[in-house]
Amino acid sequence: MTLTEIMPSARLLPAADKLKLIRYLAVEIDDGDEVHPLEHGMTYQLQTPQFEAGAADELNKLLNNTSQS
Secondary structure (H helix, E strand, C coil): CCHHHHHHHHHHCCHHHHHHHHHHHHHHHHHCCCCCCCCCCCCCCCCCHHHCCCHHHHHHHHHHHHHHC
């Protein structure tokens, strides 16, 4: 069964059942070997335009162009 086939039925579920489905899927993902969740207390490097020369200006231009469209 594909996601496209499941989504219409999932949209019809009551809120409580949607939450149960979310929990069920989260547990399924958590049990998978290919998922590597973040670990408490660890430090992770995040990419940010803050320290890249000109990156913030380029991002600002892109956002302004998008909002004007």
